Amino acid sequence: MRIVVIGAGIVGSAIAFHLSRRGAEVTLLDSGEPGMGASSHSFAWINAFGKEPRHYNELNRRSLDTWDRYARLLDADIGLRWGGQLTWTSTDEDAEWLKENVAKLQSWGYIARLIDERELACLEPGLRPGQVSAAAISENDGHVLGTKAAQVAVRRVEQLGGTVRSKTPALGLDVVGDGVATVQVESGSIECDAVVLAAGVAVTELAAVAGVTVPQYESPGVVVKTNPMPQIIESASVLYAPPISDDQPEIHVRQGTDGVVMIGEGSQESLARDDSQEHADRLLARASHYLPALASARAVPVPVGYRPMPRDEMPILGFTESVPNLYIALTHSGITLAPLIGEFATMEILDGARIDLLDPFRLERFS
Numbered sequence: 373m374r375i376v377v378i379g380a381g382i383v384g385s386a387i388a389f390h391l392s393r394r395g396a397e398v399t400l401l402d403s404g405e406p407g408m409g410a411s412s413h414s415f416a417w418i419n420a421f422g423k424e425p426r427h428y429n430e431l432n433r434r435s436l437d438t439w440d441r442y443a444r445l446l447d448a449d450i451g452l453r454w455g456g457q458l459t460w461t462s463t464d465e466d467a468e469w470l471k472e473n474v475a476k477l478q479s480w481g482y483i484a485r486l487i488d489e490r491e492l493a494c495l496e497p498g499l500r501p502g503q504v505s506a507a508a509i510s511e512n513d514g515h516v517l518g519t520k521a522a523q524v525a526v527r528r529v530e531q532l533g534g535t536v537r538s539k540t541p542a543l544g545l546d547v548v549g550d551g552v553a554t555v556q557v558e559s560g561s562i563e564c565d566a567v568v569l570a571a572g573v574a575v576t577e578l579a580a581v582a583g584v585t586v587p588q589y590e591s592p593g594v595v596v597k598t599n600p601m602p603q604i605i606e607s608a609s610v611l612y613a614p615p616i617s618d619d620q621p622e623i624h625v626r627q628g629t630d631g632v633v634m635i636g637e638g639s640q641e642s643l644a645r646d647d648s649q650e651h652a653d654r655l656l657a658r659a660s661h662y663l664p665a666l667a668s669a670r671a672v673p674v675p676v677g678y679r680p681m682p683r684d685e686m687p688i689l690g691f692t693e694s695v696p697n698l699y700i701a702l703t704h705s706g707i708t709l710a711p712l713i714g715e716f717a718t719m720e721i722l723d724g725a726r727i728d729l730l731d732p733f734r735l736e737r738f739s
């Protein structure tokens with residue numbers, strides 16, 4: 373099959389990679405450079421903790437379990453690190469929330485458990501957690517370098533014989549008939565058997581050209597980075613720390629295999645637009661409160677990033693009913709989900725499979 377994949381972020385590159393492995397003739401287009409969209413602004417946490425409802429948790433968790441296989445297939449250093457999410461709370465109310473959450477996740481068979489202060493200190497000797505009302509670890513969770521993973525996958529697509537065209541925006545798409553589609557680019561049009569739309573926030577605009585409505589809302593987010601630091605976080609892949617004062621949300625902190633520490637505020641979906649140096653300095657100061665070794669780090673603001681965000685926050689995956697050879701792959705938590713989406717989309721496109729696990733995530737739920 374000849375397939376055009378529009379968008380070379382973590383999601384589009386994973387789909388293009390798996391399609392190429394299976395022998396499809398792939399053309400991968402990106403309007404900019406691969407991996408430089410939302411995937412480059414991401415905290416890039418691989419997790420399912422706190423993700424609901426259950427079928428969404430299950431999807432994330434399956435993908436989490438697929439990441440090792442994906443990394444093995446890519447066969448390069450993509451900064452994948454495991455160790456688990458370490459969460460602790462400082463108030464009785466939040467402790468109740470954490471205990472209930474862990475109990476629910478355990479009942480779903482998710483690897484998570486409550487730990488005491490002694491174990492918390494053993495796991496992270498450099499951590500000064502302050503008042504601890506409850507603590508938990510979900511040992512399965514990890515993180516990765518989002519841009520690097522996308523760029524390696526793109527390289528593999530080329531090595532497998534695919535065509536990669538950077539700085540080549542798809543301008544439109546058309547269904548010519550008999551299952552044949554064309555994608556318009558500046559230099560002309562590319563004929564193919566199926567189009568995969570994985571252009572992140574731009575999916576809505578491009579789908580509209582083909583008469584397909586993909587509802588999304590704007591979801592700006594901000595992470596802060598530091599200069600590369602010696603190892604500060606010993607074993608956990610992510611620390612999820614309580615607010616220092618009532619007027620501030622919680623923070624999450626990770627250290628990449630490149631030594632860079634990343635800090636985010638609130639939850640993975642929190643809306644934020646302040647990408648100023650002052651904000652970055654404040655966030656770093658809050659992280660240093662818990663990790664004193666960070667006091668010598670320098671805060672590097674990252675420009676605000678826009679999460680691809682379907683209106684109901686659940687992924688939109690699969691062929692559309694109105695344009696049968698148009699496959700949509702639009703999702704938040706795309707770093708976590710990319711390896712599974714890559715494999716599932718490939719089976720649906722090349723084998724004609726219909727994966728029932730994806731049924732809750734079809735576009736048609738909006739109609």
Ligand SMILES: Cc1cc2nc3c(=O)[nH]c(=O)nc-3n(C[C@H](O)[C@H](O)[C@H](O)COP(=O)(O)OP(=O)(O)OC[C@H]3O[C@@H](n4cnc5c(N)ncnc54)[C@H](O)[C@@H]3O)c2cc1C
Nearest residue numbers: 379381382383403409410411414417542572593705706708
């Ligand atoms: C602040 C922030 C924190 C996040 N934290 C996490 C996290 O911890 N864990 C997690 O799993 N997820 C997280 N996410 C979400 C995750 O980053 C995204 O879901 C994921 O990166 C989406 O990947 P994508 O490939 O779909 O989109 P993108 O990475 O945006 O890639 C889309 C690509 O399409 C290209 N494109 C656009 N228009 C066109 C066109 N017309 N023609 C050709 N190409 C086009 C763009 O140039 C871009 O390269 C976070 C996101 C943000 C912003």
